[in-house]
Amino acid sequence: MAKRDYYEVLGVARDANEDTLKKAFRKLAMQHHPDRNPGDKAAEAKFKECNEAYDVLKDAEKRAAYDRYGHAAFENGGGGGGNPFGGGFAGGGFEDIFEQMFGNLGGRRGGGAQNSGRGADLRTEVTITLEEAFAGTKTTIRVPSSVTCDNCQGTGAEGGKPQTESCPTCKGAGKVRAQSGFFLVERTCPTCGGQGRTIKNPCKVCAGAGRVQKDRNLNVTIPAGVEEGTRIRLAGEGEAGLRGAPAGDLYVDIGIKPHPIFQREGNNIFIRVPLRMTQAALGGNVEVPSIDGGRARVQIPTGTQAGDQFRLRGKGFSVLRSAARGDMYVQVSVETPQNLTPKQRELLEQFEAEAEANNRTSPESEGFFSRVKEFWDGLGR
Secondary structure, three states: OOOOOHHHHHOOOOOOOHHHHHHHHHHHHHHHOOOOOOOOHHHHHHHHHHHHHHHHHOOHHHHHHHHHHHHHHHOOOOOOOOOOOOHHHOOOOHHHHHHHHHOOHHHOOOOHHHHHOOOOOEEEEEEEOHHHHHHOEEEEEEEEEEEEOOOOOOOOEHHHOOOEEEOOOOOOOOEEEEEEOOEEEEEEOOOOOOOOEEEOOEOOOOOOOOEEEEEEEEEEEEOOOOOOOOEEEEOOOOOOOHHHOOOOOEEEEEEEOOOOOEEEEOOEEEEEEEEEHHHHHHOEEEEEEOOOOOEEEEEEOOOOOOOOEEEEOOOOOEOOOOOOEOOEEEEEEEEOOOOOOHHHHHHHHHHHHHHHHOHHHOHHHHHHHHHHHHHHHHOOO
């Protein structure tokens, strides 16, 4: 059966640019992919056909030869694209679709850290008090990780002088391939860790890895003004790399304990201060704590209402990497008296009797019930 024209297979014009070719190929490959059409031989054939067409047309030299000679340009070993696991998997073609559908299996991209033997990054958490977050602090953390083997100085070889040979698993390539259904998946060689060579005289302590498991104590400096969830990176403090490769990094996530008095919002501090009814009515001064351990005096005006808020400039939280500070907000709540003595109750009853005679003591209450009366009058009740 004669092959179809490659431009016709992809449904593009003969002058289509690289981007147009790529978009057309992606659409068709996703449509006819065997995993989306299990058991459909026709879909599998179309998938191979569009992959072959794209393999030729995306390559400038192959495309020029095809435009001049057609399919005859690739006969007799001329470099046609008939292999579904050939060139069509490179150069941003089918590999892009492979990753979209199945993710980054085996480190096909971004695998440099694996192939180089770089140590893994580590993550830990440290919980501090709000006061420590305000002032900054230093803490010591214990990190279980891999460290460079002292016996072989990280080389993985006894005496620190490695004698190597080609890896028997990957034959020196550093990678191994395995069939996974329709795909050929390439992974870092598990025997040599991507190095391509193994050590003939492995270290007796680390068994040739160049690193051993050991707990470490690290000092961490936490700056003033950090927020919940701040992440601090300690470069090179992660796991040691294989046989002298660079170490990974350590990431320290900061948590902050709830405070019994203060609440933080960004660089501002909020404190709720309950006042006695008489304090709110008569006014006066109250003394409140500040996050730096000091004291602040707040003037309470006569007739202060529940929910009133007073701002103290510069008494708030530290600003990260700055000498500035936010503000502190004192939020007032008015407490209704409880467990009254007979004398207190008598005095309050006298106050209430006078308040009913003089409506000006509670203008908000009086105004509300006046509107309620008008509402009911309007309904004829």
